Amino acid sequence: MDVFEPVAGVESAFRPWLPSSSLIARDEARRYSVAEGAAAVRECFRHLQGSEWFERVAAFEAPVSRLGRPDLRVTDLAPAVEALASAAGDSCDSVVLHRSLSRLRYILDRCDEEARTVQEHSFPIRSANDISLARECALRLARQDGFSLMNATYVATVVSELGRNILHYAGEGNVRISAILKDDGVTCDAIRVTAEDHGPGIPNLEVILSGSYRSKTGMGLGLLGSKRLLDEFQVKTSPGGTTVTGLKYAPGH
Amino acid sequence: MRRELTESEGEAWRIPIIRLRDVLIVSIQGSLQDTQAQRLHEDILAQIGATNASGVVLDISAVPIMDSYIARILNNIARNAKLMGSRAVVVGMQPAIAITLVTMGLEFEDLETALNLERAIEQLGSDHGRL
Numbered sequence: 001m002d003v004f005e006p007v008a009g010v011e012s013a014f015r016p017w018l019p020s021s022s023l024i025a026r027d028e029a030r031r032y033s034v035a036e037g038a039a040a041v042r043e044c045f046r047h048l049q050g051s052e053w054f055e056r057v058a059a060f061e062a063p064v065s066r067l068g069r070p071d072l073r074v075t076d077l078a079p080a081v082e083a084l085a086s087a088a089g090d091s092c093d094s095v096v097l098h099r100s101l102s103r104l105r106y107i108l109d110r111c112d113e114e115a116r117t118v119q120e121h122s123f124p125i126r127s128a129n130d131i132s133l134a135r136e137c138a139l140r141l142a143r144q145d146g147f148s149l150m151n152a153t154y155v156a157t158v159v160s161e162l163g164r165n166i167l168h169y170a171g172e173g174n175v176r177i178s179a180i181l182k183d184d185g186v187t188c189d190a191i192r193v194t195a196e197d198h199g200p201g202i203p204n205l206e207v208i209l210s211g212s213y214r215s216k217t218g219m220g221l222g223l224l225g226s227k228r229l230l231d232e233f234q235v236k237t238s239p240g241g242t243t244v245t246g247l248k249y250a251p252g253h
Numbered sequence: 254m255r256r257e258l259t260e261s262e263g264e265a266w267r268i269p270i271i272r273l274r275d276v277l278i279v280s281i282q283g284s285l286q287d288t289q290a291q292r293l294h295e296d297i298l299a300q301i302g303a304t305n306a307s308g309v310v311l312d313i314s315a316v317p318i319m320d321s322y323i324a325r326i327l328n329n330i331a332r333n334a335k336l337m338g339s340r341a342v343v344v345g346m347q348p349a350i351a352i353t354l355v356t357m358g359l360e361f362e363d364l365e366t367a368l369n370l371e372r373a374i375e376q377l378g379s380d381h382g383r384l
Contacts, residue, residue, distance in 0.1 A: 221359065
């Protein structure tokens with residue numbers, strides 16, 4: 001979890017003894033992506049730039065630069081919004097800024113609703129850094145859903161391996177991590193990892209999964225290794241692309 | 254697969270290599286990024302060449318996740334160190350990582366391991382009698 005620089009007036013928003021209605025308490029229930037909120041925060045900061053308040057929010061440049069991260073949480077947005085609000089103050093005469101601030105608060109509220117319904121985290125894979133983000137998200141998600149450290153490590157490693165395969169063989173693609181819920185709609189039953197790309201496909205899939213294949217670069221073990229780490233594993237491949245879907249059961253499945 | 258490091262990336266993420274007599278000690282904190290790992294590989298080999306270190310100890314006790322790619326880089330560091338007449342010892346692998354790598358079926362022919370930093374240095378020292 002990223003730690004923001006404490007700033008007078010905003011710092012209190014991070015104190016752990018806040019009532020349960022705080023953004024942090026609500027956010028602890030579930031992680032999710034709030035890319036829309038991030039875009040809105042960036043928009044607000046653009047309005048602030050060049051204005052007289054900008055001096056006061058300069059300290060928040062670092063958190064704002066992180067808003068592009070796909071594993072963003074609502075706690076990443078809250079301080080930026082509060083910084084904007086306190087910088088703008090009552091004397092603010094910029095209608096645009098006030099409008100974007102209220103839009104921001106609206107998005108933050110809506111994110112809380114999404115937190116209960118959206119269970120999927122999608123990561124575009126274009127660089128090794130994207131893989132790290134997906135991997136960290138997978139680890140946290142699995143741990144939050146009650147997976148043991150070992151099983152959470154399995155899931156995160158699978159995300160990493162499949163992400164690497166995408167990067168190496170297809171150039172780019174997408175990794176999605178989602179929690180499959182039980183009928184009660186709350187308890188996690190399994191974590192699903194889906195890796196998709198539009199690469200050339202895997203012509204020798206059966207050889208790879210039989211374990212008798214070993215590529216010169218040392219790749220190739222990623223797919224078989226992932227299969228060994230998971231409870232369910234499925235590969236759909238054609239010259240138009242590949243989709244790998246894997247499932248790791250939650251404790252109590 | 255491998256892409257060139259940009260100047261800033263390489264500098265910002267560089268992992269320090271500490272020299273203790275004729276042993277190099279590297280402590281990897283947190284998740285190891287690909288660029289960091291590649292850089293570390295090059296740095297260690299360069300340091301071995303520059304200092305004639307008889308051994309390298311890689312402490313990975315603070316690494317939470319390691320996939321086959323990073324594991325392979327560690328193995329390659331050990332293989333290259335061996336070629337240069339030095340030895341690389343990996344210490345402190347987390348149980349969850351060890352189980353994961355074994356379950357995946359990875360093999361590490363070139364990798365020497367030890368339980369902790371102290372044992373690793375003893376291990377290197379007992380063979381060379383210089384520490």
